[in-house]
Amino acid sequence: MIEIEKAYEAKKYEDKIYEKWESSGAFKPKIDKKKKPFVISMPPPNATGVLHLGHAVMLALEDIMIRYNRMQGTPTLWIPGTDHASIATQNKVEQLLAQKKITKYDLGREEFLKEVDKFVKNSQVNIRNQIRKMGSSCDWTRERYTLDKGLTEAVQQVFVKMYKDDLIYRGSRIVNWCPRCESTLADDEVDYKESGEKLYWIKYGPFTLATTRPETKLGDSAVAVNPKDKRYKDMIGKKYMIKGVLGDFEVVVIGDESVDMEFGSGAVKVTPAHSFADFEMAQRNKSAFKKAGINPIKEIIDEKGRMKDNCGKYAGMTTKECRRAIVEDMKEMGIIEKIEDYTHNLSICYRCGYTIEPLISKQWFVNVDKPVIKDGAKKKSIKEKSIEVVKKGEIEIIPEKFNKTYFNWMENLHDWCISRQIWFGHKIPVWYKMDEKSKKEYEKNPEKNRYLLNDKEAICSIEKPDNKNHYVHDPDTLDTWFSSGLWTFSTLGWPDKTEDFKYFHPTSVLETGYDILFFWVARMIIMTTYTLGEIPFKTVYLHGLIRDKNGKKMSKSAGNGIDPLEMIAKYGTDPVRLSLVIGGTPGNDMCLSEDKIEGYRNFINKIWNASRFALMNVSEEDFKKKFNPSMAKSTADKWILTELNSLVKATNIDMEKYNFSEAGMRIYDFLWNKYCDWYLEISKGDHKNPVVLLHVLKTTLKLLHPFIPFVTEKLWELMEEKNMLISEEWPKEDKKTIFKKEAKDLEEVREIISKIRSLRSELKVEPAKKINAIIYAGKQIKLFEEKREVIIRMARLENLQIEEKGKKIEGAKLITHGSMEVYLPLKDMIDTEKETKRIKEEMAKKENIINSISAKLSNEGFVKNAPKELIAREKEKLAELKSELAKMAQNMV
RNA sequence: GGGCGGUUAGCUCAGUUGGUAGAGCGUCUCGUUGACGUCGAGAAGGUCAGAGGUUCGAAUCCUCUACCGCCCACCA
Numbered sequence: 001m002i003e004i005e006k007a008y009e010a011k012k013y014e015d016k017i018y019e020k021w022e023s024s025g026a027f028k029p030k031i032d033k034k035k036k037p038f039v040i041s042m043p044p045p046n047a048t049g050v051l052h053l054g055h056a057v058m059l060a061l062e063d064i065m066i067r068y069n070r071m072q073g074t075p076t077l078w079i080p081g082t083d084h085a086s087i088a089t090q091n092k093v094e095q096l097l098a099q100k101k102i103t104k105y106d107l108g109r110e111e112f113l114k115e116v117d118k119f120v121k122n123s124q125v126n127i128r129n130q131i132r133k134m135g136s137s138c139d140w141t142r143e144r145y146t147l148d149k150g151l152t153e154a155v156q157q158v159f160v161k162m163y164k165d166d167l168i169y170r171g172s173r174i175v176n177w178c179p180r181c182e183s184t185l186a187d188d189e190v191d192y193k194e195s196g197e198k199l200y201w202i203k204y205g206p207f208t209l210a211t212t213r214p215e216t217k218l219g220d221s222a223v224a225v226n227p228k229d230k231r232y233k234d235m236i237g238k239k240y241m242i243k244g245v246l247g248d249f250e251v252v253v254i255g256d257e258s259v260d261m262e263f264g265s266g267a268v269k270v271t272p273a274h275s276f277a278d279f280e281m282a283q284r285n286k287s288a289f290k291k292a293g294i295n296p297i298k299e300i301i302d303e304k305g306r307m308k309d310n311c312g313k314y315a316g317m318t319t320k321e322c323r324r325a326i327v328e329d330m331k332e333m334g335i336i337e338k339i340e341d342y343t344h345n346l347s348i349c350y351r352c353g354y355t356i357e358p359l360i361s362k363q364w365f366v367n368v369d370k371p372v373i374k375d376g377a378k379k380k381s382i383k384e385k386s387i388e389v390v391k392k393g394e395i396e397i398i399p400e401k402f403n404k405t406y407f408n409w410m411e412n413l414h415d416w417c418i419s420r421q422i423w424f425g426h427k428i429p430v431w432y433k434m435d436e437k438s439k440k441e442y443e444k445n446p447e448k449n450r451y452l453l454n455d456k457e458a459i460c461s462i463e464k465p466d467n468k469n470h471y472v473h474d475p476d477t478l479d480t481w482f483s484s485g486l487w488t489f490s491t492l493g494w495p496d497k498t499e500d501f502k503y504f505h506p507t508s509v510l511e512t513g514y515d516i517l518f519f520w521v522a523r524m525i526i527m528t529t530y531t532l533g534e535i536p537f538k539t540v541y542l543h544g545l546i547r548d549k550n551g552k553k554m555s556k557s558a559g560n561g562i563d564p565l566e567m568i569a570k571y572g573t574d575p576v577r578l579s580l581v582i583g584g585t586p587g588n589d590m591c592l593s594e595d596k597i598e599g600y601r602n603f604i605n606k607i608w609n610a611s612r613f614a615l616m617n618v619s620e621e622d623f624k625k626k627f628n629p630s631m632a633k634s635t636a637d638k639w640i641l642t643e644l645n646s647l648v649k650a651t652n653i654d655m656e657k658y659n660f661s662e663a664g665m666r667i668y669d670f671l672w673n674k675y676c677d678w679y680l681e682i683s684k685g686d687h688k689n690p691v692v693l694l695h696v697l698k699t700t701l702k703l704l705h706p707f708i709p710f711v712t713e714k715l716w717e718l719m720e721e722k723n724m725l726i727s728e729e730w731p732k733e734d735k736k737t738i739f740k741k742e743a744k745d746l747e748e749v750r751e752i753i754s755k756i757r758s759l760r761s762e763l764k765v766e767p768a769k770k771i772n773a774i775i776y777a778g779k780q781i782k783l784f785e786e787k788r789e790v791i792i793r794m795a796r797l798e799n800l801q802i803e804e805k806g807k808k809i810e811g812a813k814l815i816t817h818g819s820m821e822v823y824l825p826l827k828d829m830i831d832t833e834k835e836t837k838r839i840k841e842e843m844a845k846k847e848n849i850i851n852s853i854s855a856k857l858s859n860e861g862f863v864k865n866a867p868k869e870l871i872a873r874e875k876e877k878l879a880e881l882k883s884e885l886a887k888m889a890q891n892m893v
Numbered sequence: 894g895g896g897c898g899g900u901u902a903g904c905u906c907a908g909u910u911g912g913u914a915g916a917g918c919g920u921c922u923c924g925u926u927g928a929c930g931u932c933g934a935g936a937a938g939g940u941c942a943g944a945g946g947u948u949c950g951a952a953u954c955c956u957c958u959a960c961c962g963c964c965c966a967c968c969a
Contacts (some may be wrong), residue, residue, distance in 0.1 A: 007931070104945085192967080196960085211969060260968055268969045277968075345967065401897065405964065408896065412965080501963070514964095583906060583917080588898090589963090591905055595918065602931040613928030653909095662907075664918070677933085684927070754935095761935040767924050796934095800931090861949025862912095870912060 002615040004718060008608035010572025013714045018132055021127055021713075022023075026726045027139045029075040031503050038069035038076045039507040041488045041537075042138060043520070044146065046085035048118040049091045053131035053432040053554065053592065054513055056564040057584070059134040059575040061543060062511050064139055067706035068655050069729035075284040080131060081144040082124050085426035086480040087351045088182055093119050111424050116424050128564060135573050135709045137726065142500070146483045147426070154490035155483045156462045158531050163430075163702050165372050165381070167530075168418075170430075170455045172274075173363045174346070175280040175417055176482050179305030180354035183421040184363055186479060187414065188518050190356055192345040199342035199813040200327065201264075203335040205240040205251070207232075210264030212342060213271075215322040215651045216313050217244060219288070219509055220251055222270035223282055229257035229266050245329045246312045254285040273299040273360050274544065297360060299424040304419075305357050319357065333677035362450075364419035364428060366477070369556065373530060386525045389535050395525065397540045398658055399587040400515060407662075409518050416891045417478045425477030431465050432472045433457035433601075439470045446475045484520055487528035488536040507537045514542040514587055541658055546580070567597050575600035582664045583706060603668060604711050607704070610676050611831075614697050616685070620689040623720060627695035630738040634687040635749070635786065638742035640679040643670065644696050648731045653702055667703050675700065678716050678750060685789045694719070699731050726778040748780060749787045752822060755815045756795040762838065763813075763826060770798035774804045774812070776821040812893055814882045825865045831860035839891050846885050 021027065022685045029037060035310045040062050042064035045055055062078065070076040093116045094104055104112045124145070131138065144151060162168040176185040200214045207223055223240070236255040241248045251270075258281065259268055272282035282289065282296035298309050307314045307322050314322045330336045347356040369377035380388070389411050390403060397403050419428060432453045434442065443451045454474065459465050464473070485488070488510070492501040506528075510521060521540055521569075528536035547553055548560040577635040578600040584590040632638045647670045654663035675696060683693055698719065705712040705725050716725035756773065765771060773795070779805045784791070792800050812823040835862050853874055856862050863871060 004928095006929075188965095209969080213969085258968085263968060270969090275969085294933070344969090347967090404897065436910080518964095585907080588906095593905085593918090596905080598931080599918065602929095605931045606929065609929035609932090611928085617930070635919080657909085659909085669916080676928085680928075681933095702946095757934060758936085761923070764923080767926085767934070796926085843936080849913090856913090859949055865949050866912070876910090 001617070001619060001719060002772075004608075005560055005616060006609075006612070008079060008572075008605050008711055010574065010710065011569075014133075014135070014573055014710045015519045017710055017713050018135065021137060021724065021726055022132075022140065023722060024727075025601050026070075026724065027078070027137050028141060029070075029077045031499065032075050033503070035073075035075055037504055037508075038066070038074045039504045040066060040080060041435040041491055041507050042077045042080045042136075043510075043516075044081040044083035044144075044484065044487065045127050045131075046061070046088050047082045047123050047127070047145075048089050049123050050126060051134075051564060053128075053562060053564055053580070056134060057543055057546055057580040057590075058511060058513070059131060059136045060580045062509075062824050063134070063577075063709070064581065064660055064706040065135050065511070065658075067709060067726065070137070070726070071702070071705070071728060073729065076456070077139040077142070078136070079142050079144065080136070080138040080140065080492060081130075081487075082119065082120075082127055083484055084145065084147045084425060084480065086420060086422045087183065087185075088480075089116060089120065090182065090422050091351055092425040105886050112423055121385050128267070133565065133568055133573060135577065137709070139626075144490070146480070146487075149871060150493065150496075151483060151486070151490045151672040152426055153462075154486050154494055155478065156429045157485060157495045158527065159429055159478070159482075160364065161531065166605065167370055167372055168365050169367060170362060170364050171459070172360055173417075174358050174359050174367070175363055176277055176353055176357045177303065177357045177361065178349035178352065179303065179357050181349060181422070182303055184361065184417050184419065185349060185356070186417055188349045189350045191350045191353075193348050193353075194260070194343060197342050197344060197346075199264075199340045200330075201337040201339070202269075202330065203243075203337055204267075204269060206235070206727045206791060207600070208265050208337055208821040209267045209268045209269055210340075212224055212344065212540065213313070213323065214309070215319055215321075215326050216271040216274050216300070217326070218314070218710055219271045219273050219298040220249070220269045221272060221298055222252050222254050222258045222282070222285070224259050224268045224270050224278075225266060226257065226259040227332075227587060228259045229259075229261045232267060237288060239294070241334060243333070245333065246325055247698060248612065249291075250294060250694055252288055252294050254281065254288045256281045256284060265338065270296075272296045272466075274301055274358050276358055277286075279358075279360075284713050298358060301357055301359055303361075304361070305829065306357075349352070360576060362455075363417050365415040366418055368413050368415055368526075373533075382530045383410055383527050385529045386410055387411075388521065389525060389529055394535050395538060395540060398542065399407060399585075402514060402540075402542055402587060406517065406522065409522060416479075418482050419476040420476075420479055421475075421499065422477050425480060426483055427463050429460060429476040430474040431459045431461060432474065432879050433459070433465075434470050434472055437849070439472060441470055445536075445640065448473065448515075461599050462755045469588055479818075481519055481528075485523035486531070486594075488524060488528060488744065492778050505532075506535050508540045509541055510537040511543065514544065515544065531680050539658075543584065547589050547591050548593070549877060553833040562594065567594070572604065574604050574711050574712065578664060578707055582668070584661050585660065585857055603672065604708060605699075606672055606676065607708075607711060608715070610671065610680060611697060611701075612720070612820065613680060614690075614693050614813065615718065616692050617776040618687065622690040622694065625691050627691055629734065631689070631691050632737070632739065633689055633692075633696075635742045635746045635783065636679060636682045636687055636718045637689050638739035639746035640742035641676065641692065641737040642739050643674055644699060645733060646702065648699070649733045651793050652733070659781075667700065667707070671700050671704075681794060682790050685793055687790070701725065702731050735854075740823060745780070745783050748817065748820075749783065749891075752784075752820070753791055753795045753815050755826065756797075756822065759813060759815060759824065760796070762830075762837065767796060770796055772799045772801075772825055773797050774806070774809060774823040774825075776803050776823075778804060778819050780820065788813050808890065814887055817888045818880060819883070835891075844879060845883060846888070850878065850881050850885065853881070878887060 032090050043058060064077045066076055176190050178185055197212050199210050199212055201208055201210050202214060228303060235253045237252055242251055270278045270281055300311055301319060302308050303319055305820045306419055308315050309315050314325060348354060349356060368383045369381045371381050372383045373380045387407060399408060442449045463470050487508045489501060491503050492504055494501050524536045553563040564576055575597050579592060579596045629657050631682045632641050647666060651663050701715055713725045775784055781802060784802045788800055809823045812825040813829045815822040857874060
């Protein structure tokens with residue numbers, strides 16, 4: 001007999017329990033080549049900072065999978081780590097420096113990177129603590145960081161391999177450029193924001209055309225029209241002189257299908273150097289430009305978003321300033337016809353929100369269409385291969401609906417721009433040969449003198465080329481997703497052929513939010529199938545976004561955010577985990593409120609108190625007894641064991657199908673509504689069986705452990721178990737604990753008690769008032785005799801008479817259950833009028849059901865086509881209802 | 894513009910091969926019964942968005958409509 005506190009206090013135990021797990025080595029798998037391991041690479045949080053709910057739900061779900069598999073006896077590995085998140089982190093540090101009025105240029109590259117490292121080290125300490133707070137059972141001895149030496153080597157090796165395969169090339173193309181970050185961005189790193197702008201109608205030689213960006217007129221080289229457009233058809237191929245604010249200039253008219261005849265005047269000015277659509281149009285119409293002798297590319301905006309020197313008096317202005325000035329000048333010249341309000345989508349940087357400036361720049365790209373992966377006689381592009389592994393089912397995406405999204409994205413993938421003009425990140429392993437003079441010149445200002453990097457004299461190599469020539473390292477760093485694309489295998493020691501790599505790769509599950517399916521998941525598939533020729537993971541499980549109570553996105557500005565750490569401090573980790581898992585289905589967003597967390601805190605306390613009761617009722621001696629099915633004595637024992645067995649069975653199915661919410665709910669229901677409300681209550685009477693009481697509880701604790709590891713582990717410890725629960729064996733089905741007859745019997749007792757309770761409540765008989773009851777139990781007389789004490793106590797009876805059968809008892813209320821009858825002599829306690837009304841309503845309800853079932857049974861089609869079992873069940877139900885209805889009439893006063 | 898998804902109790906959502914609907918929270922009534930008031934007992938509450946179709950039978954499958962949401966593309 002053990003006495004514990006009345007309420008569970010999470011704060012007192014959680015940190016200690018975590019420490020105990022970690023120091024015991026339970027998080028570290030033992031490599032056993034006879035067994036297939038279960039592996040998850042934790043999506044590495046950005047090294048920028050604090051844990052939010054997105055991380056919390058990720059950690060909760062992954063820890064559930066990990067603990068479940070570990071308890072199955074599978075060697076289980078969960079690798080934690082952090083991502084350097086180049087742009088995000090660099091921006092963050094720049095912001096911090098800005099508070100001290102320092103820019104990165106003040107510090108210089110080297111010093112700035114030292115600052116970033118300091119910041120990252122600090123963040124990592126926080127992140128580690130926060131991951132621990134969530135109870136995550138990951139293997140810290142294998143923790144990795146994308147800028148680790150080993151991972152950096154992996155990145156360089158893959159780059160070199162791609163370079164040798166001619167998959168990587170350096171080229172001048174139009175790119176998304178963020179003038180604030182002064183870097184390129186990948187297509188999917190661009191966000192769009194609706195913005196109220198102006199549409200300027202400009203007189204343009206023989207045309208009038210509409211534009212939102214009059215300042216780009218300085219870079220125009222053509223006017224495009226739709227070849228089907230009768231108005232302009234004859235002008236295609238001709239050259240025109242256009243009056244401009246800096247004097248006249250020449251354009252050629254090109255015909256392009258993409259021009260919308262309905263929009264504006266149907267004629268578009270073309271600025272290939274500063275618009276994606278225009279760039280593509282120029283490429284499609286190369287010959288027209290050539291014929292006209294016009295160079296399509298006229299660059300007018302620089303990397304800082306300012307007008308270039310070729311823009312005369314506008315040179316040096318930002319594009320915005322230039323627009324204002326140029327519109328004024330155009331007005332003066334009388335070439336502005338009208339200005340309209342216009343709303344459209346502005347492209348902005350996903351990291352800093354600054355307006356994107358498309359411009360032409362020399363960058364490194366990955367060719368996604370070049371056939372390079374050998375597949376039998378054929379060769380496949382990385383894009384094709386990545387589509388194939390999902391199509392063939394080698395990788396399964398949960399929920400399935402994201403397959404389509406994935407294919408759609410992959411199929412439309414363009415060459416991936418991987419170079420970033422960011423200081424923080426993996427340097428591109430390319431070296432440029434230069435003479436001494438150029439090198440000196442270059443090094444004075446690498447940012448500005450990039451043009452000196454001659455890629456015809458470039459060498460791709462991890463080490464600096466070692467000879468007498470002068471070499472300059474490529475100043476750029478790689479897109480952060482390049483390195484995270486290697487995450488599943490770079491963390492396992494690749495390119496070294498380590499034991500870890502050989503044993504644990506490919507990983508089992510990749511669990512993450514659907515919002516980074518493209519950013520990360522798709523890139524891991526690309527990079528891994530290309531580099532290793534194998535998939536990175538077998539299953540992708542995508543969770544949804546966490547929203548607030550009203551389904552709104554949580555954000556700082558809206559003030560509706562919930563801080564997981566604050567909730568943990570208030571309620572404990574277990575409730576936070578449960579509230580993030582229950583009610584969530586893969587791929588769907590989920591609402592979270594503090595109420596919900598509080599509700600699960602109550603559940604945790606319920607478990608604590610159920611255990612408290614059990615511990616108080618189990619003697620020293622009983623503790624030592626090992627449960628076996630023959631110890632089940634009473635009907636209640638057999639019922640709860642049968643229920644437990646089906647719980648175990650259903651839970652296992654749910655866990656295998658990744659239905660964690662269902663699994664959690666089912667265990668919740670079992671513990672609260674079956675174990676506590678019935679079995680435990682019954683146990684307070686004559687039929688106490690401490691061994692079963694404890695066995696059922698302990699099995700339930702095991703099932704709950706992946707969901708709520710802390711409280712279950714604490715209780716396990718209190719039960720004086722030697723092993724920690726984290727390393728216990730997961731419950732299996734045991735057919736010997738199925739007692740069909742007894743389980744059904746107890747359900748009948750439960751039903752009778754519920755019906756008496758319900759009637760008492762309907763008739764407003766106070767709980768304190770004890771009443772008499774007579775049960776005609778028929779064949780079940782023995783069962784009801786056995787359960788006499790339970791019925792009296794739980795239905796709050798004074799006297800209970802149990803007979804096999806008997807006469808009607810006049811004036812007593814009748815409850816029926818099957819062929820059983822229960823009479824409650826309540827004559828004096830009832831409001832007759834209300835009671836008559838109630839009975840009439842109930843009888844009407846019953847009649848309705850009877851009618852619909854009879855209709856069904858007299859329907860030829862139903863009888864012919866429905867399964868026999870169903871028909872039999874319906875018939876039985878009908879008979880029962882009819883007899884109950886007949887008996888109900890007796891209750892009419 | 895292209896694609897995907899949603900619409901079930903007051904709220905948040907389950908519903909697994911089609912067999913007349915479930916949970917949590919909230920609401921109402923009652924209750925200091927030997928673990929728990931972070932509790933217990935009981936109750937009310939739904940034409941499963943609308944219309945049509947397939948079927949003996951539809952929340953579930955098909956078509957259309959309405960409203961909501963997301964992703965992708967981005968038009969000057």
